[in-house]
Amino acid sequence: MASCILEAHLQSLSISDQVGKGQLSKVVSENRVASTLEQVEPTESSQGPPPRTDAKCSRDSSSPSSAIFYVAGSERASYRQVEGIFRDRRKARMIQQPVVSRIHLGMFEIGKPLGKGKFGRVYLARERDHGFICALKVLHKSELREGRVERQVQREIEIQSNLRHPNILRLFGHFHDSKRIFLILEFAGQGELYKRLRKAGKFSEPRAAQYVAQMANALRYLHRKHVIHRDIKPENILVGLHGEGKISDFGWSVHAPGNRRKTYCGTLDYLPPEMVTTVTADQCYDDKVDLWALGVLTYEFLVGEAPFEDTPAMTYRRIARADMKIPSFVSAEAANLIKSLLVVNPEKRLSLEQIQQHPWVVKHCR
Structure with a gap:
């Protein structure tokens, strides 16, 4: 049953490591995350119609979590139910090797476009047999090769498919055909x-505080798993059916057990001083870059624009000095949180734990 395959067979799929030669192929890569990031140039996606239904799939044997996925209103499908239905399938595979269950595009009804990402388009989709609602992201292999982002997409899939948090968009897995890769994503019912x-x-301060608390909670989870997101901004957050924020784009994320990186990446308005200043061979940054981005995000929620927004050259200079002005209509407590995050010295930034205990957050998130 296709809704179960989504969970039982597509948890940890990844693109083959053999991407340097321009080949994107299927391989199961369980419990492994690439930690090398190449600086790449994003490419614009195509504007084609909904995808055709001739895709292949890869097999995955990881087990689902017990969380609940809401499909529409009060309808829901349990991941435990998903696992149970496919228990017999897995046993059959063990006895009759090799047997490969296939997921293909024909299993889904393709609905309206939901949005356009860096490398592809996202469509609303429903699994035909059981009504499992999801989002289907379509990536064209030729565009990934032209943009030299094969490794970046590989890393995104490997990281996101291993994350389980209510404020992080779920990636159930992927399948592919000769020209495209399809990512099966959780449907965020309230959009971007x-x-x-x-x-x-x-946003009002109560609403902004709710989102900030949720993002801090999600980042705590990521950092405990040694994942640095590196591109926290409103464009990379979706809103779930119940109004909860969900980090949705892991294109610039990296798994860094050593917690030290050197690669310049992300979006200029959200970059921290340690990224925009001259970087020497021995100069690194760590997961505190996400704290700075959360400070920028808090400011933008309350003011409506980024704090260092200017010409590119001036934005660099202003970020390096943390040169910003907080409008008088922002409360003193909120201003204190922003100033405590937008600190040039990374070691002096407020921690994620301290953010969740900050008076402004506590006041609005009881």
């Missing part, structure tokens, strides 16, 4: 946070 912010102009 960026669009909600642009429509509102700015």
Whole structure:
């Protein structure tokens, strides 16, 4: 049953490591995360119609979590139910090797476009047999090769498929055909946070505090797993069916057990001083870059624009000095949180634990 395959067979799929030669192929890569990041140039995605239904799939044997995935309103599908239905399938595979269950695009009804990412388009989708609602992200292999982002996509899949948190968008797995890769993602029913912010102009302090607390909680989870996100911004956050924020884009994320990196990457308005200043051969940064980005995010939630927004050259200079002005309509408590995060010295930034205990957050998130 396809809704169960999504969970039981596609938890930890990844693209083959043999991408340096321009080949994107299937391979199961369980419990392994690439930790080398090449600096790459994103490429624009195509504007084609919904994808055709001739895709292949890879097999995965990892077990699902017990969390609940809400498909529409009060309808829901349990990951434990998903696992149970496919228990017999897995036993059959063990006895009758090799047997490969296949997922293909024909198992899904493709709905309206949900958005356009760096390298592809995202569609609303429903598994035909059981009504499992998800989002299907379509990536064109030729564009990934042209943009030299094969390793980046590989890393994104490997990291995100191993994450289980209510404020992180779930990646159930992927399958592919000769031209495309399809990512099976959790459907975030209330859409893009960026669009909600642009429509509102700015958020109220209670609403902003709720999102900040959720992002701090998600980042604590990531950092415990030695994952640095490196690109926290409104465009990379979706809103779930119940209004919860979900980090959705892991294109620049990295698994760094040593917690030290040198690669320049991310979005200029959200980069910390340690990334925009001259980097010597022995100069590194760590997961505190995400703390700075959370400070920028908090400012943007409350003011409606990024704190260092200017011409590119001036933005670099202002970030390096933490040169910003907080409007008077921002409360003193919120301003204190922002100033405690947008600190040039990474070691002096407020920790994620301290953010969750900050008076402004506690006041609005009881």
